[in-house]
Amino acid sequence: MTKTQVAIIGAGRMGQGLGYALDRAGYPLVLLSRSLRRLTPPLPLDVEHWPDRLREASVVLIATPDDAIATVASRLAGDGVIGPEHAVFHVSGRHDKHAIGALASSGAALGSFHPLQAIADPVTAPERLAGAFAGVEGDTRAVTVGTQLAIDLGMTPVEIPPGAKIAYHAGATIVATYTVALMALATQVIERAGIAPEMAAQLYVPLLRGVGANLAIPNPVDALTGPIKRGDSETVLAHLGTLTTDEQSVYRMMGRIAVRLARDGGLGEAAVQALEQALADPQDKHD
Numbered sequence: 001m002t003k004t005q006v007a008i009i010g011a012g013r014m015g016q017g018l019g020y021a022l023d024r025a026g027y028p029l030v031l032l033s034r035s036l037r038r039l040t041p042p043l044p045l046d047v048e049h050w051p052d053r054l055r056e057a058s059v060v061l062i063a064t065p066d067d068a069i070a071t072v073a074s075r076l077a078g079d080g081v082i083g084p085e086h087a088v089f090h091v092s093g094r095h096d097k098h099a100i101g102a103l104a105s106s107g108a109a110l111g112s113f114h115p116l117q118a119i120a121d122p123v124t125a126p127e128r129l130a131g132a133f134a135g136v137e138g139d140t141r142a143v144t145v146g147t148q149l150a151i152d153l154g155m156t157p158v159e160i161p162p163g164a165k166i167a168y169h170a171g172a173t174i175v176a177t178y179t180v181a182l183m184a185l186a187t188q189v190i191e192r193a194g195i196a197p198e199m200a201a202q203l204y205v206p207l208l209r210g211v212g213a214n215l216a217i218p219n220p221v222d223a224l225t226g227p228i229k230r231g232d233s234e235t236v237l238a239h240l241g242t243l244t245t246d247e248q249s250v251y252r253m254m255g256r257i258a259v260r261l262a263r264d265g266g267l268g269e270a271a272v273q274a275l276e277q278a279l280a281d282p283q284d285k286h287d
Contacts, residue, residue, distance in 0.1 A: 003027045003152070007057035009072055011037060011045065014091055015063035017125030018115070019043045024126045025152045030057070041123070054081040059145060061113065062090040062100065073100035082106040087145040089113040089138070093169040096162070097138040111138020112165070113146045115155065118176050130154035135168055137161075183208065185250060189243065221265040228258040231271030233278040240278070255279040 003026050008015050011033035022029050023043060030044040030053050039045060046053050054060060060082065062072050069090045076082050084107030090100055097110045104110065117132040119125050130153070136146035137160040150157035160168050183204060191200045214223040227235035236255065240248050259267075259275045 004058040005029065005056055006059045006061065007032055007054050008061045008063050010063035010068075011039070012063065012065075013119055013122050014115070015061075016043070016122035017119040017129070018061060018063060018091070020122055021126040021129050021153050025154075027152070051079055051081045054079075058085060058087065059149070060086055060088045062088070064090075066092045066094060066099075069095060069099045070102065073102040077102045077106060082108050084108060087111070087142050089142065089146060091115065093135070093172055094166065096160075096165040097142065109139045109141035109145060111136065111142030111146055112160075113149060114169075116158075116172060126153075132156070133158050135160045135165075137165060179208075182250075182254075185247065189247065193242070221261050224258060224261050224265060226258075228255060228262050228275060229265070229267070231262070231267050231275065233271070233274040236275060236278045249281075252279045252281060 006022055006027050006029040008019055008022075008029060009032045011019075011031045015031060015033075016039060019029060019031050019039075020041070020043065030046050031039075032050050032053060033045060033047055036045065036047050054076070060076075062069055064072055069092060073088075073090075076088075082088060082103055086106070086108040087110075088100055088103055088108050089111050091113055092099065093114045093116075096112055099112070100110050112135070114135040115129055115132060116135055117128050119128060132155050134146070134150035134153070134155040134157050136143055136150060136157050138146070143159055147157040147159070186204050187200045190203060191197055195203065211223070211225075214225070217223050227233075227239075240251060243251055256276070256279055259272060259279065262275070263269075263272050
């Protein structure tokens, strides 16, 4: 089956990563960028002939920073290079199809295609994207095209309902950004206890991999481990005793979520109450 021509606007990490993944999947493509840069391995790159390249493509992916998406869409609309034969997507996790609303009069199918994966090195994107989910939303035809694109990349497409993009992206940020922040916090705690920084930075990485593997279990309740899972309130109190006030706030907040999971997993009510008391904010205890 002959695959459609794709033009990717933006040659940053995500633009390059999608380029490598689409190239491996057999899509003819071109990256459109404002500046010439060396890509290793090489990908077709054009900095001068955007109108011709866009007219040749059937699918256009806008892979610029979020604050440039609307500007790019307006430029494309003004240049008259997008028509009813196109499907145009941006790859922002936050915004929906309205971010490229300047192209509405073109007749093109408009939507967003968001790979739900962290891409630090574009060369690894084909392997990182395979097996990951892709959030797809927009016009009916855009969803159809985006769904097929995801399947061809080895991804699982998920149609995001209208108005749900912000909540979808908030969840992604909690997982991706805040996991890194929590690892930094854990490293800070163990360094203060006397573990050498070079060891502290790696100490919990294998544990995190194991937790990630456990999360393949469909129900988060079944992936929960540790003192809260066991109903061990004395250990929770001991942990709090070694943390700073700010660290305690994070521990208490996450701990209360874990208690709800443990209760759903069958933890007895007496143990739940002991944990809730241990995790309660000291100010609440005084009220």
